[in-house]
Amino acid sequence: MDNKKLIDDLNEDLAGELQAIIQYLQHSFMIMGLKRLPISDLLEEVAKDEMKHAEILAERIVAMGGVPTVKPRPIKQTATIKEMLELDLAAEKGALEDYAKRIKQAEEAGEVGTSLIIENILVDEQGHWDSFTKLLREQQ
Ligand SMILES: [Fe+2]
Ligand SMILES: [Fe+2]
Structure with missing residues (x-):
């Protein structure tokens, strides 16, 4: 596995993070009603x-000789809290899958530090997945 492929894939991950930042903020702004405060x-x-x-990803990409992307993946908008949380949960599921692959890939490329950095990010994503899952369960 060459470094170029790993840099490109880390940039894909970065595009997912940029999507999540914008999408979650937009959802937080759009939440109305009695559940507004805790969920937003x-x-x-x-x-x-x-x-x-x-x-963290952008710093790593630059250190490895790449240029961090400024393009997010497509941002998903919707009107109801339930649909927002479903979209956000789907984004977390995707992140968990991508980072699990990236950890292996970085290890195979001899990038042990990168692999460990991504492990830490994955732990956060698991926490996000758990939070969104619990919110959706309570609302059923
Ligand atoms: Fe993330
Ligand atoms: Fe996340």
């Missing part, structure tokens, strides 16, 4: 975690 605050907090992930 949680989404804002998760968006801040995603910003830390974006920063």
